[in-house]
Amino acid sequence: MLYPQRNKFRHYIDLSGFWDFRFDPDDKGVGENWRTGFNNSCPIAVPASWNDQFADDRDFLGPAWYQIKFKKPWDRENGKTLIRFGSVNYLSDVWLNGELIGRHEGGHLPFEFDISNKIVSEDNLLVVRVDGRLSDKHVPPSGTPMNYPQTNFDFYPFCGIHRPVLLHTIPKKGLRDITVQTSIKDTTGIIDVTLETNGLNEAYTTLTLKGFGTEIIDTSKIENDIQKMALEVNGAKFWNTESPNLYDLTVDIVKGDFIIDSYSLKVGIRTIEVKDDKLLLNSKPIYLTGFGRHEDFPITGRGYVPALIIKDYSLMKWIGANSFRTSHYPYSEQMMDLADRLGFLVIDEIPAVGLTFGKNVIERQLELCHQYIEELIKRDKNHPSVIMWSLANEPHSSLKSKEFFKELYNKTRALDNTRPITIVHMMAVKDKAFEFCDVLCINRYYGWYMQPGKIDEACEILSKEMDKLYEKHRKPIILSEFGADTIPGWHSQPPEMFSEEYQTEFLRKYIGVCRSKPYVIGEHVWNLCDFKTSQGIMRMGSMNHKGVFTRDRRPKMAAHMLCKIWKK
Numbered sequence: 001m002l003y004p005q006r007n008k009f010r011h012y013i014d015l016s017g018f019w020d021f022r023f024d025p026d027d028k029g030v031g032e033n034w035r036t037g038f039n040n041s042c043p044i045a046v047p048a049s050w051n052d053q054f055a056d057d058r059d060f061l062g063p064a065w066y067q068i069k070f071k072k073p074w075d076r077e078n079g080k081t082l083i084r085f086g087s088v089n090y091l092s093d094v095w096l097n098g099e100l101i102g103r104h105e106g107g108h109l110p111f112e113f114d115i116s117n118k119i120v121s122e123d124n125l126l127v128v129r130v131d132g133r134l135s136d137k138h139v140p141p142s143g144t145p146m147n148y149p150q151t152n153f154d155f156y157p158f159c160g161i162h163r164p165v166l167l168h169t170i171p172k173k174g175l176r177d178i179t180v181q182t183s184i185k186d187t188t189g190i191i192d193v194t195l196e197t198n199g200l201n202e203a204y205t206t207l208t209l210k211g212f213g214t215e216i217i218d219t220s221k222i223e224n225d226i227q228k229m230a231l232e233v234n235g236a237k238f239w240n241t242e243s244p245n246l247y248d249l250t251v252d253i254v255k256g257d258f259i260i261d262s263y264s265l266k267v268g269i270r271t272i273e274v275k276d277d278k279l280l281l282n283s284k285p286i287y288l289t290g291f292g293r294h295e296d297f298p299i300t301g302r303g304y305v306p307a308l309i310i311k312d313y314s315l316m317k318w319i320g321a322n323s324f325r326t327s328h329y330p331y332s333e334q335m336m337d338l339a340d341r342l343g344f345l346v347i348d349e350i351p352a353v354g355l356t357f358g359k360n361v362i363e364r365q366l367e368l369c370h371q372y373i374e375e376l377i378k379r380d381k382n383h384p385s386v387i388m389w390s391l392a393n394e395p396h397s398s399l400k401s402k403e404f405f406k407e408l409y410n411k412t413r414a415l416d417n418t419r420p421i422t423i424v425h426m427m428a429v430k431d432k433a434f435e436f437c438d439v440l441c442i443n444r445y446y447g448w449y450m451q452p453g454k455i456d457e458a459c460e461i462l463s464k465e466m467d468k469l470y471e472k473h474r475k476p477i478i479l480s481e482f483g484a485d486t487i488p489g490w491h492s493q494p495p496e497m498f499s500e501e502y503q504t505e506f507l508r509k510y511i512g513v514c515r516s517k518p519y520v521i522g523e524h525v526w527n528l529c530d531f532k533t534s535q536g537i538m539r540m541g542s543m544n545h546k547g548v549f550t551r552d553r554r555p556k557m558a559a560h561m562l563c564k565i566w567k568k
């Protein structure tokens with residue numbers, strides 16, 4: 001899926017700003033035709049979650065309605081016009097000028113609709129109904145009354161239009177998709193480019209690759225809608241964490257003497273593979289240091305905040321992290337672009353968290369997981385930073401989970417055979433789906449939820465368990481979560497739970513265990529920052545306090561300790 005771009009053939013405008021908004025607690029908007037416009041609205045910021053923008057109604061999860069008016073920003077006979085949503089949580093129905101143009105299920109992934117035949121030149125009215133109510137048929141699913149809102153996952157179910165809404169135009173006939181895969185032979189980088197076009201005849205594709213003093217141009221006739229081309233870069237500058245070298249690739253579609261479409265993207269030449277018990281980046285073993293994270297901030301909730309993205313990357317650089325997992329859903333496209341640019345390795349996860357495989361829900365949940373992995377790979381396949389797909393976080397285990405993940409694993413493999421696949425496993429759960437992972441990711445909280453207060457005992461258990469897992473599966477292991485809730489400014493000697501000393505000791509000793517095992521290829525602390533979650537007796541102030549930074553990004557003691565170890 002090509003992100004909208006501005007050039008002679010493509011254009012977009014961003015509809016971000018203040019929209020009209022109205023909660024619909026009695027669910028009467030559909031019956032009362034709010035799709036044609038509604039009154040009694042209040043202003044709301046888009047993009048951002050709605051939950052923390054107002055004085056009341058924080059826990060109201062929907063339905064709610066958004067509307068905005070706009071004029072057609074261009075007049076292009078040869079162009080199509082589409083409306084694109086970066087992320088809306090959870091269910092969205094979209095109307096333009098009163099007519100339904102589409103529906104999408106699931107937050108965190110983009111969707112778009114062709115509105116060429118519906119947009120008018122003067123005032124257009126875009127109306128979006130968003131429903132974030134929880135259900136066990138959703139992915140992620142609802143949970144038990146132990147917490148409020150009742151999630152089966154540990155983060156606040158923020159709702160709303162979370163990422164920019166773009167109105168964009170593309171040529172009627174032109175490029176539909178580009179897939180870039182890279183390989184390396186000695187000092188030569190090979191860039192395989194697969195192009196998807198629609199209905200073009202008598203046209204040519206020209207690829208132009210520029211960067212580091214190199215310019216390579218290649219032209220080929222378009223024979224059908226899928227076209228494969230390859231570029232060879234001698235003495236290539238490869239992409240890695242220290243030197244995230246990116247080339248500029250431009251794809252031009254040429255007909256007669258004219259260019260009729262063009263798209264530019266960044267290309268990082270790198271390889272990623274699992275070999276024995278190692279993860280190899282450009283054939284060299286790589287060790288992951290970093291975090292599980294969340295898109296979470298006061299007031300804006302899960303909304304896209306550019307300055308926050310910069311801040312988080314700068315804190316991760318400062319602390320010596322080289323990687324993160326997009327726990328527990330895909331992050332914004334802008335976050336992924338910066339990972340390429342700044343040299344971070346990303347485990348890219350679909351929003352499949354808290355799966356239980358219940359009889360009445362399993363089929364629908366599997367359908368949704370198929371949809372999500374397709375959407376995610378379509379969106380993120382060209383990022384050199386993405387080194388692994390994660391198919392779920394902490395699914396419950398049952399006989400059915402094996403079939404479930406077998407199917408999902410095979411599907412992912414078929415969509416992308418260049419990246420390892422993982423499933424992130426929970427403590428104290430049988431490993432029914434471990435065989436469908438190329439890398440084992442495990443979340444462990446001995447010394448917290450189990451063996452509270454006993455870090456040394458916890459580390460012994462962890463160490464033995466890891467050895468056993470490796471013996472059985474012979475696959476590299478990432479400790480994908482470990483951490484302790486910590487109240488900043490709370491101190492104790494000897495270290496006690498919730499104190500800064502306890503978190504520091506806990507993380508330091510867990511890291512010691514990881515470093516003693518040659519088959520452990522990474523340590524991801526839970527979490528980069530404190531984050532908001534549902535209310536419950538386990539979560540003081542409805543917050544998860546396992547961040548090594550606070551929610552407003554101030555370091556706790558443990559952050560300084562990690563900085564020393566990771567920067568060595």
Ligand code: BDP
Nearest residue numbers: 154393394443481526544546
């Ligand atoms: C893990 C989950 C994560 C939670 C964490 C915790 O993957 O979402 O936030 O536990 O309890 O099991 O802090």
